[in-house]
Amino acid sequence: MLDSTLPLKEAFGRLEQIDRNYKLNPSEDEWKVAYIVHDCLKKFYDSTNHFSGNSFPTSNVFFPDICKLQLKLKEWENSDHDFIRNMAGPMKEKFEKYWDECCLVLAIAVVFDPRFKLALVEYNYNAIYGENAKSM
Incomplete structure (x- = not known):
């Protein structure tokens, strides 16, 4: 709209x-x-289109987009605008519920992809978790 x-x-x-x-x-x-x-919201829309735009999407395609969304939510939690911070909290809470359930499977799929290997997982986990990336 x-x-x-x-x-x-x-x-x-x-x-x-x-x-x-x-x-x-x-x-x-x-x-x-x-x-x-x-x-x-365009960031979420674009990622959703990327997932559903492929004829046969595979889990290794999802991982980079989902990581970008995770980072965006983290960024929005620290926004200068109250309404963005208020929007980000519930979104991130719901997002993390699904993230916790699927992050390992998605990471494994990326590791098996010869284009990405472990480097993409390490890069994104470092960006998302910072110092706690190794424990994740």
Whole structure:
């Protein structure tokens, strides 16, 4: 919905000028929030499309995208914007539930992929867990 609405920002402003009964035009601050939220959610949308866009997706394809999402959620928890931090908490909690269940299987699949091997797992785990990467 945001993808469809954001390009129409100017049209909403004109509608407010033309129609006196139109009282729901978002403020400039609300538009800024919409753009920021759109950018965040686009990351999830792009990853979902990558998973489902392949005819025969395999688990080694998922790992890098899922790691990127994990890092984004971590970044959003420290955002300058309250609404992003508030959004990130519940998202990360739900995400980690699934991550804990599948991270080992996905990591093994990546190790078996001759293009990636253990280097990709080590790189992403270091980025996600920092000093605790070895224990993971």
